Amino acid sequence: MLNRRKLQATPSGDAGGKPEEKKGGVSRRDFLKWSGAGAAAVAVVPQFRFVSRLLGNGRSEAESANTNGNGKGRLRRWSMIIDLSRCDGCQSQGTPPKCTEACIEGHYASEPMEWIQVYEKEIHGGGTQFIPTPCQQCQNAPCVNVCPVGATFSTPEGVVLIDQERCIGCRICMAACPYDRRFFNWGQAPIPPQAQFVEYHVEHQVPAKKGTVMKCDFCPDMARVGKLPYCAQACPNSAIYYGDLEEDIATNGAEVLKISKFLSDNQAYQQKEDLGTHPRVYYLPGHGEAVGRSPYTHGRKPTRWPWIEKIKGAKTWSR
Amino acid sequence: MNHRRNGIHTLGLLAILVLLALLLFSSVAQGAGPEPGLTLQAPAQGTLGQTATVQSTLLALGGSPVSGATIQFFSPASFLSTSGEVFLGEAVTDSSGVAVLRYELRSDNQVEIIARFAGNASYGPAESSATIAVQGSTQLYQEDIGVRVPGLNVWLLAAILGGVWSVYFTVFVLVSRIAREGVRARAI
Amino acid sequence: MEQIDTVVEEPASWSRRLERRVMNPLIKTGQGYWIIVALLALVVAWGVYAYSTQLRDGLIVTGMRDRIQWGIYIISFVFFIGISHAGTLISAILRVAKAGWRTPVTRIAEFITVVALSIGGLMPIIDLGRPDRIHHMFIFGRWQSPILWDLLSITTYLTGSIIYLYLPLIPDLARCRDRLGNEAHPWKRAFYRLASVGWQGTEKQHKYLRIAMGCMMVLIIPVAVSVHTVVSWIFGMTLREPWNSTVFGAYFVAGAIYSGIATIIIIMVILRRVYHLEEYITRQHFINLGYMLGAFVLIMLYFNVLEYVTTGYKLAGEGRFHFQQLMTGPFAPAFWFYILGGMVVPGLIILNPGTRTIPGLIVASIFVDIGMWLERFIIVVTGLRVPLMPYAASWYTPTWVEWSVMAAAFAGFGLIIAVFVKLFPVISIWEVEEHREHQEAVRVAEQSLQRLREEAAVTQPASRTAFTWEGRHESS
Structure with a gap:
């Protein structure tokens, strides 16, 4: 139980120049298992009991414990950049957004959960733009601030996670999230046979637990084994970059670039910056023009949950 | 001094001109x-x-x-x-x-x-x-989030709550005194 | 001189009558009582069944979904916590202000506080997706979370309210112990003996009780204010446009007291009728409570002006959507009923001397309670409905499970009160007595003053002017 709550915090020390392909062959679930075994793991979910929690902010304690605990290397600071000029809502593919679909298939996200959701937003001049919206991974996260039991928490790597084994289902985090990025298990979501025996992990919320909140987990476990998150992998236009602000490097699977320069050169912005949430997800303005989309081509294919369609009698709900 | 510099300048200019001519020629000849x-x-x-x-x-x-x-x-x-x-x-x-x-x-x-x-x-x-x-191995990317106000921590909350509950305790003591007084009064 | 004394009832006989009147229900129970209790218990049982389906299938049985993820349960939570504020106000503030007329009213008010708090405190637990993990609040509790502030402040307030209810009960419980004798059931006698902690009414005991009550009545006011402020912060600490308001704390506290007074009036009318307490709870008591209700009409209207004029004038951000959905949109009927039915109509009823009667006040109070329930509905549901991202605004339709649980909450409220009135005197006998003694003393003093004056008038007519300041007593 204790080991399972531990997270892998890989130092980026030797990863800059060398690819991490050593782990590339290991499947995600295998990796989860061995990280579950506790190898080189550093506790991130605060395990402090109430009294010791009284001594201070649990989050900062966890952070200092983590950084000091392994003085060897630096922590990753995961981040995402989404180039909206390359997002056409998969209009050109004639399919629902591939990012959403890959995320649903990869995490067995149940209907109506779209951990990364492609919103179509009106822009000036009568056109629209598509905005793929994962959890914004706020650094001043309103959800983390209000959680009464620390079930949702920020990792030192900057990822906001939910521990569904701790969540009491009060849903104040959903009220607090200004991006509508949290999903509640109103009933027992269907569990596909292949997810039945997966060991639960905060970084890979499978299988779903009734009465708890779920959301995009930012896939740092995949990044640690040298893989892009499902959404970034699946994007046909390579519009989604995943990166490490510590090393100032990001990739969309096709190119590698320097985050700071990329952001500055392209008028990057964040959603609802005025709220002071400090997201880790950046956007480059656009409406799919780089991939030939006209802003006046409205609409996209509705999201599907292909794996649920294969399960007979699956009980789902709407948003 | 001036004279000499001028000489060098003209010489350099000449050299560059020749070089440029050469470059032009070679680029025409080779395409690059x-x-x-x-x-x-x-x-x-x-x-x-x-x-x-x-x-x-x-x-x-x-x-x-x-x-x-x-x-x-x-x-x-x-x-x-x-x-x-x-x-x-x-x-x-x-x-x-x-x-x-x-x-x-x-x-x-x-x-x-x-x-x-x-x-x-x-x-x-x-x-x-x-x-x-x-x-080196310093952590470089830090985000400065929040404001730390000295004294604004859980102890303040604990002090307020402790104050209220200590009044409750005082009342409890008073009620027990009433009880003790009752026993005494009955004995008389 | 003799004449006056015969008109005034002997204090001892007056007290005996009060005692009988108040204590009789503790030993005699009619059939109607059991019918009401059975009905209430049935409703509670139905609510428990509804909740059991929720436990089995999850919150999917409710009408709440991701976008409007709070509903009837949280609305009821705010509503009941709100009602609980009445006890504090009527009892503590009037006690601090030494308003004598409060004495027959305080016990009911204090009891409503305790019951409403217990019921209200239950609602967020019913709302939990994982009630089986409620202990996580204690194991992993984060003091930075508004939910934990709620947990702490409500438990503190509930404890304080129980103490505050109990302290003035001690002398009455002692009286029950001494007077009811064999008429009461043996376990009831044992309960009175235990609960009255050997109260003999000695001077020292009175002193200790006075100190204890003095501490509690001062302390309970800020505790009560903090509770509803913290309740408002469940909403106020989020980044939702309609909830992003600094006035929320005060607005909630005022609304809480407002609905609390209305509830006290309703409960008092019922108990007065059932227990024939017309002699002690008079029309004047209702009128006084009506005036308090009227004052809070003005305060509430003022808060609504503050809230909606500032946001409606600027229409910043999503403010336009919110303002529109309240004023002319789908919530307009509820909103305008809240403003007109929940505040303006009760205000007019209280303002007009012709309707400032007990039936009038009952109507006003029912309007206030419905209006205030709608206010909480509006705050919770419209606040969550404002779209955060480019999606169509969603809708919330409570299911039978939620309505059943809410009905059970109200029935449970009634049920606990029904149990209470069989265990405790509904009027603080000793305080009413004390107040009457005080009034008698004042009356006797006035009479002797009048006699003195008359004598003086006979002997020295010229000096009459010296007593003219007492003229209003002469005329009355």
């Missing part, structure tokens, strides 16, 4: 300009987070500097199984053919930097590279 020499000077060692000054010098065949040429800087890197050259920025050579890139060292290992001249009408492309061995 001659490859100029590009050197890259970078500190051999660096500390993580430090801004390194990387200097590249573009010299023509004869060793004379090429000014106004755009030099691009790259660093080969691999991230999440994707390898490629990270574009670091570009600079334009000055009158002595020097282009300078100021670059913050963010990767804590051997950082290879490539300077590249794409070539122009007069010169062919050129490339040069250097490696910086970066030391």
Whole structure:
């Protein structure tokens, strides 16, 4: 139980120049298992009991414990950049957004959960733009601030996670999230046979637990084994970059670039910056023009949950 | 002094003219300009987070500097199984053919930097590279979130709650005194 | 001189009558009582069944979904916590202000506080997706969370309210112990003996009780204010446009007291009728409570002006959507009923001397309670409905499970009160007595003053002017 709550915090020390392909062959679930075994793991979910929690902010304690605990290397600071000029809502593919679909298939996200959701937003001049919206991974996260039991928490790597084994289902985090990025298990979501025996992990919320909140987990476990998150992998236009602000490097699977320069050169912005949430997800303005989309081509294919369609009698709900 | 400098100037001008003529001729003949020499000077060692000054010098065949040429800087890197050259920025050579890139060292290992001249009408492309061995393991990216107000912590909450509950306790003591008094009064 | 004494009832006989009147229900129970209790218990049982389906299937049985993820449960939570504020106000503030007329009213008010708090405190637990993990609040509790502030402040307030209810009960419980004798059931006698902690009414005991009550009546006011402020912060600490308001704390506290007074009036009318307490709870008591209700009409209207004029004038951000959905949109009927039915109509009823009667006040109070329930509905549901991202605004339709649980909450409220009135005197006998003694003393003093004056008038007519300041007593 204790080991399972531990997270892998890989130092980026030797990863800059060398690819991490050593782990590339290991499947995600295998990796989860061995990280579950506790190898080189550093506790991130605060395990402090109430009294010791009284001594201070649990989050900062966890952070200092983590950084000091392994003085060897630096922590990753995961981040995402989404180039909206390359997002056409998969209009050109004639399919629902591939990012959403890959995320649903990869995490067995149940209907109506779209951990990364492609919103179509009106822009000036009568056109629209598509905005793929994962959890914004706020650094001043309103959800983390209000959680009464620390079930949702920020990792030192900057990822906001939910521990569904701790969540009491009060849903104040959903009220607090200004991006509508949290999903509640109103009933027992269907569990596909292949997810039945997966060991639960905060970084890979499978299988779903009734009465708890779920959301995009930012896939740092995949990044640690040298893989892009499902959404970034699946994007046909390579519009989604995943990166490490510590090393100032990001990739969309096709190119590698320097985050700071990329952001500055392209008028990057964040959603609802005025709220002071400090997201880790950046956007480059656009409406799919780089991939030939006209802003006046409205609409996209509705999201599907292909794996649920294969399960007979699956009980789902709407948003 | 002046006379001598003038002499040098005219000489240099002549040389450049000849060179240009030659270049023009050769480019017409071969379809590309001659490859100029590009050197890259970078500190051999660096500390993580430090801004390194990387200097590249573009010299023509004869060793004379090429000014106004755009030099691009790259660093080969691999991230999440994707390898490629990270574009670091570009600079334009000055009158002595020097282009300078100021670059913050963010990767804590051997950082290879490539300077590249794409070539122009007069010169062919050129490339040069250097490696910086970066030391250190400091965490560089920190986000300053929140405001720390001294005294505004859980102890304040505990003090308020403790105050209220100690009054409750006082009342409890008073009720027990009433009870004790009752026993005493009954005994009388 | 003799004449006056015969008109005034002997204090001892007056007390005996009060005692009988108040204590009789503790030993005699009619059939109607059991019918009401059975009905209430049935409703509670139905609510428990509804909740059991929720436990089995999850919150999917409710009408709440991701976008409007709070509903009837949280609305009821705010509503009941709101009602609980009445006890504090009527009892503590009037006690601190030494308003004598409060004495027959305080016990009911204090009891409503305790019951409403218990019921209200239950609602967020019913709302939990994982009630089986409620202990996580204690194991992993984060003091930075508004939910934990709620947990702490409500438990503190509930404890304080129970103490505050209990302290003035001690002398009455002692009286029950001494007077009811064999008429009461043996376990009831044992309960009175135990609960009255050997109260003999000695001077020292009175002193200790006075100190204890003095501490509690001052302390309970800020505790009560903090509770509803913290309740408002469940909403106020989020980044939702309609909830992003600094006035929320005060607005909630005022609304809480407002609905609390209305509830006290309703409960008092019922108990007065059932227990024939017309002699002690008079029309004047209702009128006084009506005036308090009227004052809070003005305060509430003022808060609504503050809230909606500032946001409606600027229409910043999503403010336009919110303002529109309240004023002319789908919530307009509820909103305008809240403003007109929940505040303006009760205000007019209280303002007009012709309707400032007990039936009038009952109507006003029912309007206030419905209006205030709608206010909480509006705050919770419209606040969550404002779209955060480019999606169509969603809708919330409570299911039978939620309505059943809410009905059970109200029935449970009634049920606990029904149990209470069989265990405790609904009027603070000793305080009413004390107040009457005080009034008698004042009356006797006035009478002797009048006699003195008359004598003086006979002997020295010229000096009459010296007593003219007492003229209003002469005329009355």
